Amino acid sequence: MTESPSTLNRIEEELRQAMAAKKCWRCGCFQDTIDTLQDSAVIQADLASLLKEARTLFEPKRYDCLGCEVCWPAVAQNLAAELDPAVAEGGHCATEAPELREGWPPLPGDYQVVRMQAPVAVCTLNSDHLVAELVASGVEDLSLVGTLHTENLGIEHLIRNTLANPHIRFLVLCGEDTQKAIGHLPGQSLISLFHHGVNEKMRIIGANGKRPLLKNLDVKHVEAFRRQVQLVECIGKTDIPTVLKKISEAAANNPGPFAGAPEDILPIPIEAAAAPTKLTLDPAGYFVVYPDRRANQLMLEHYTNQGVLDRMFAAQSPAALYVTVINEGLISRLDHAAYLGRELARAEQALKSGEKYVQDQAPGEIEQASLQTCSSGCGCR
Numbered sequence: 001m002t003e004s005p006s007t008l009n010r011i012e013e014e015l016r017q018a019m020a021a022k023k024c025w026r027c028g029c030f031q032d033t034i035d036t037l038q039d040s041a042v043i044q045a046d047l048a049s050l051l052k053e054a055r056t057l058f059e060p061k062r063y064d065c066l067g068c069e070v071c072w073p074a075v076a077q078n079l080a081a082e083l084d085p086a087v088a089e090g091g092h093c094a095t096e097a098p099e100l101r102e103g104w105p106p107l108p109g110d111y112q113v114v115r116m117q118a119p120v121a122v123c124t125l126n127s128d129h130l131v132a133e134l135v136a137s138g139v140e141d142l143s144l145v146g147t148l149h150t151e152n153l154g155i156e157h158l159i160r161n162t163l164a165n166p167h168i169r170f171l172v173l174c175g176e177d178t179q180k181a182i183g184h185l186p187g188q189s190l191i192s193l194f195h196h197g198v199n200e201k202m203r204i205i206g207a208n209g210k211r212p213l214l215k216n217l218d219v220k221h222v223e224a225f226r227r228q229v230q231l232v233e234c235i236g237k238t239d240i241p242t243v244l245k246k247i248s249e250a251a252a253n254n255p256g257p258f259a260g261a262p263e264d265i266l267p268i269p270i271e272a273a274a275a276p277t278k279l280t281l282d283p284a285g286y287f288v289v290y291p292d293r294r295a296n297q298l299m300l301e302h303y304t305n306q307g308v309l310d311r312m313f314a315a316q317s318p319a320a321l322y323v324t325v326i327n328e329g330l331i332s333r334l335d336h337a338a339y340l341g342r343e344l345a346r347a348e349q350a351l352k353s354g355e356k357y358v359q360d361q362a363p364g365e366i367e368q369a370s371l372q373t374c375s376s377g378c379g380c381r
Contacts (some may be wrong), residue, residue, distance in 0.1 A: 007079055008046055014076035015047075015054060024073065025057045028064035033073035042084035064153070077211070088211065104268050105161035109154070111146025116268070118143040119254040120170045120247045121162060121229075125149075125187045127175030127238050139244055141251035143168050147175075151189035151209035156216050158190075159225045163265045166257040170250035172232040174243050185209040187235050194231045198222050220262045228258040276363045281305055282336045284329065289343045289359050291351035298347055302330050318344035336362070 015033075024030040034054045037043045044051065081088040100106045104116060110128070112135050122145040124130040134145045143165065148154045162168050177187030189207035196205035198219060204212035214222065232246050261267065288301040292314065300321045302311040311330065315321045322341055331337050339362050350357035 007082055011076050011079045012047065012050055014072040015050060018072040019054055019057055023066065026059040026062040027066060028061055029071055030073045031058055031061060033077045036077060036087055037080055040084045040087050043080050104164050106164050107157040107160050109146055109157045111144050113144045114142045116143060116165055117167045119167055120172060120250050121168050122172045122174065123148050124175035125177050130175055130238060133240050134243065137240060137244060139247055141247050148186040151186045151207060151212040152214065154186055155190055156214050159217060159221055162229060163221060163225055163261050164267055166261060166267050169229060169254055169258065170232055171229045172234065172243060172246045172250065174234045174237045177235050191233060194226060197226065224260055224262050227260055279362055282331060282333045284332045287340055289347050291347050291357055298344065298351065318348050
């Protein structure tokens with residue numbers, strides 16, 4: 001292939017970089033690239049010996065893609081596609097069929113869920129540190145935030161997880177798509193998807209990544225995603241105030257839940273919760289909660305169901321009290337634990353504000369047959 005010696009040299013340079021890195025020997029990116037190039041008569045004619053040498057380095061595959069900052073096999077395959085366009089369709093880097101799970105999000109990924117009914121999701125691309133910072137900001141309009149390292153499986157997961165939540169109507173795309181030639185270009189590919197969609201082979205039109213093929217989705221999923229979500233482009237932005245401003249601006253235009261998801265997408269329904277009608281006593285006893293204003297602390301008294309005080313605890317915080325009673329085995333029912341946590345929080349607020357505190361009766365009515373002699377405000381009377 002004398003007409004393109006520089007391209008061949010660059011392909012060889014990238015492959016030798018990968019061959020020198022042991023992490024590549026067990027990576028799907030490297031192995032799939034070698035298989036794809038060996039299937040190309042055009043590339044094989046000049047690089048047969050190099051490709052054969054590369055195959056001798058293969059180890060049992062441990063991962064499909066590491067999302068490396070520089071992916072030498074990906075760059076090599078992109079260069080090879082300039083000489084043989086068919087190479088772009090080869091391999092299956094990080095595009096194995098996903099295993100759906102019940103609940104939301106249905107697919108795993110490098111993300112954190114914040115609030116399902118919030119209208120904005122954020123993709124930070126390769127800026128991993130932004131995920132924790134955005135979650136810590138406490139912004140109410142954020143549904144989930146995560147990274148994106150590949151233009152195939154990563155985008156597939158993003159689409160499925162978004163479609164499974166009709167409340168998400170905006171996607172803020174921020175962070176670094178990287179200025180280096182990493183082969184994988186998830187940010188550019190995602191923008192191309194929004195602007196142009198996919199072709200008949202499920203390749204993202206206009207995407208420049210190694211293999212922007214969404215082979216585990218149908219056109220209906222892609223088109224529903226494009227209708228559901230409005231993209232907010234701010235690639236390169238990594239400062240939290242700017243991203244938070246974009247989230248707030250998008251949420252202000254929230255059109256409400258999306259109603260056009262494909263029939264195979266089953267969102268989590270909102271179920272009506274029922275108030276309790278019966279109160280069952282905790283065999284471990286009951287509690288009396290009150291603020292001790294003179295000592296500026298919370299008091300917790302534990303009684304047996306015969307009305308006998310057997311333990312008393314004092315602390316500055318509700319957490320110290322409920323952790324202690326759990327560790328001491330003084331509470332055995334989840335509904336009573338929830339009630340105690342609520343009352344401790346109310347007592348703490350009263351202690352801080354100076355407001356009067358009266359312990360609420362626990363919800364539900366005690367059946368007459370189980371009525372004991374307790375006199376607590378917890379409702380056990």
